[in-house]
Amino acid sequence: MRTQEELRAQLRQIDHKGYKAYKVLEGEYDFGSYRLCIDHVQGDPFSTPSRVRIVYGNRKNISPEYFDSDHRRTAIEDYLLRRLHRSLRMCDDGGRRGSGKSGLVTACRTGQEILERTSMRIAPEQIEARIEVGFPAFGRTIAAGELGQILFGLLPEVADKTFRMQRSMQRELEETVSLADDQQFIREALEKMGLVAFVADGSVLPRENGVSQRPMKQAVPFRSPDSLAVTLKLPHRGNVRGMGVRKGITVIAGGGFHGKSTLLKALERGVYNHIAGDGRELVITDSTAFKLRAEEGRCIHETDISMFISNLPTGADTTRFSTENASGSTSQAANTVEALSCGSTVLLIDEDTSATNFMVRDGRMAQLVSDEKEPITPFIRKIRSLYCDLGVSTVLVAGSSGDYLSVADTVLQMDCYEAKDVTERARELSVPLAEGKARRTVWIKKPVRRKDVEKSRTHGWDTLTLDKSEIDLRYLEQIVDESQTAALAYILQYILGKMADGKKTAAELAQEAYRKQQKDGILSMTPRNYGAGPAAAVRVQEILAALVRYRML
Numbered sequence: 001m002r003t004q005e006e007l008r009a010q011l012r013q014i015d016h017k018g019y020k021a022y023k024v025l026e027g028e029y030d031f032g033s034y035r036l037c038i039d040h041v042q043g044d045p046f047s048t049p050s051r052v053r054i055v056y057g058n059r060k061n062i063s064p065e066y067f068d069s070d071h072r073r074t075a076i077e078d079y080l081l082r083r084l085h086r087s088l089r090m091c092d093d094g095g096r097r098g099s100g101k102s103g104l105v106t107a108c109r110t111g112q113e114i115l116e117r118t119s120m121r122i123a124p125e126q127i128e129a130r131i132e133v134g135f136p137a138f139g140r141t142i143a144a145g146e147l148g149q150i151l152f153g154l155l156p157e158v159a160d161k162t163f164r165m166q167r168s169m170q171r172e173l174e175e176t177v178s179l180a181d182d183q184q185f186i187r188e189a190l191e192k193m194g195l196v197a198f199v200a201d202g203s204v205l206p207r208e209n210g211v212s213q214r215p216m217k218q219a220v221p222f223r224s225p226d227s228l229a230v231t232l233k234l235p236h237r238g239n240v241r242g243m244g245v246r247k248g249i250t251v252i253a254g255g256g257f258h259g260k261s262t263l264l265k266a267l268e269r270g271v272y273n274h275i276a277g278d279g280r281e282l283v284i285t286d287s288t289a290f291k292l293r294a295e296e297g298r299c300i301h302e303t304d305i306s307m308f309i310s311n312l313p314t315g316a317d318t319t320r321f322s323t324e325n326a327s328g329s330t331s332q333a334a335n336t337v338e339a340l341s342c343g344s345t346v347l348l349i350d351e352d353t354s355a356t357n358f359m360v361r362d363g364r365m366a367q368l369v370s371d372e373k374e375p376i377t378p379f380i381r382k383i384r385s386l387y388c389d390l391g392v393s394t395v396l397v398a399g400s401s402g403d404y405l406s407v408a409d410t411v412l413q414m415d416c417y418e419a420k421d422v423t424e425r426a427r428e429l430s431v432p433l434a435e436g437k438a439r440r441t442v443w444i445k446k447p448v449r450r451k452d453v454e455k456s457r458t459h460g461w462d463t464l465t466l467d468k469s470e471i472d473l474r475y476l477e478q479i480v481d482e483s484q485t486a487a488l489a490y491i492l493q494y495i496l497g498k499m500a501d502g503k504k505t506a507a508e509l510a511q512e513a514y515r516k517q518q519k520d521g522i523l524s525m526t527p528r529n530y531g532a533g534p535a536a537a538v539r540v541q542e543i544l545a546a547l548v549r550y551r552m553l
Helices: 004-014 019-025 070-091 144-163 167-192 260-269 328-341 363-368 383-390 402-406 423-429 482-499 506-520 540-548
Strands: 027-030 034-040 050-057 105-107 120-122 126-133 195-200 207-209 212-215 229-234 238-246 249-253 283-285 290-292 300-303 321-323 346-350 393-397 410-415 418-421 456-458 463-466 469-472
Touching: 004 019, 004 027, 004 144, 034 144, 050 144, 070 105, 070 120, 070 126, 070 144, 070 167, 105 144, 126 144, 167 195, 167 229, 167 283, 195 229, 195 260, 195 393, 249 260, 249 383, 249 402, 260 283, 260 346, 260 393, 260 410, 290 328, 300 328, 300 540, 321 328, 328 540, 383 393, 402 423, 410 423, 456 482, 463 482, 482 506, 482 540, 506 540
Parallel strands: 249 393, 249 410, 290 346, 346 393
Antiparallel strands: 027 034, 034 050, 050 126, 105 126, 120 126, 195 238, 195 283, 207 212, 229 238, 300 321, 410 418, 456 463, 463 469
């Protein structure tokens, strides 16, 4: 390990030289209370910023009791990352000068969800923060003085403000851990109580606007109907009342703009914990819940969709169905069986984003076109068997299809954002429907061959590329952060290059990669320069969904 003075001397030697001379700075330097690690230097002032780590000694600072379990550690790391952002805003005067990304100092952006990220890691001995620094240049000439101001002025101040224990920090740590404990308590209670989700009274579900995840001001707080209310005694908050969404089939009905989809969106994001003040801190959903929708144009690789689609006029084998351009119904059928293949036990569906002919078949149309002439078995005929035979629950928003009232165990009506239990009234209106069997099988059959991918990149949260092949993730609505898209890019590159053997299917590889993430962390599958950016943990559901949308599979 080199000293600060050696770093200063090297900066003086390379000042005004060509930009690539910055490469000699890679290595570790002793800054007293922390180590500065320059892991990767950008090759050009206009390319992705350089990768730098601050490794801060944690002895006698943050007690291990604050991160002695996975849920606490993730919450504390998230807290420290947000604190790092605040410190950067306070200490950086924004004085960026020079070419390209010169002087840019950033850390992984955070949203309303609490995610395990590569950008911050805490252990009893040390705290490690990963940041991006745009090494300054004028044209393509090194500006060593400007970099010196960052390395010897800005970063030491940021490290001290972020990691050194203060009285306010102690209080915030305790609040962070208390919330994480309460959220974990609810997650563990769901299975014991026969629930797939819990929505605490007082939760604020509407968001600020269509592009913001911040809570809406003056929104109607959620309150559970008495018939569906459960009370949980949380470790820190004590008794909390809220709505328990029971296993089985739950239909959310109501008029347009009354809060149906708002409730469903809160449930779909409830697979993640949320920060204090979000309004959905105590909206907790089964972690395997998957949002289904139609997705015209997606590719499908040798997937058994025969549970829903068979006897195609073309004679195509729907037990090993493949297409480069799926229809609404075939895409939603594939999305469903892919979710089942990776262990999802809760399906979340909004009628508005579903294929109508996949969801339901009108009685009069059934009289006009006989079952023998219709290759699609609608979801409504399988929904009961999915639960009774496979243990898969469904939460469905239905605004116009009354047929689903006939199969529902619970019917909620959203009325001006007020939830009402209308199950008994719905049963009075329902009529018997024909049902079909849902069987467990090997839904994904195509083995994946090894393929070396040289570069993985992301474009926002909804698109990634492997070399020159683009993967569209727009319809995976439970990807909530660009860093999750980066993680998917790295994981897919790792799967294709190191796990695929021509024998394992996409579902088997996704599960294997997820287990590796759980055991060894995301960094174990992340390239050294992590060119797609900082990464955050992803579920097996999203790993599989991204993998099967890769057209070169």
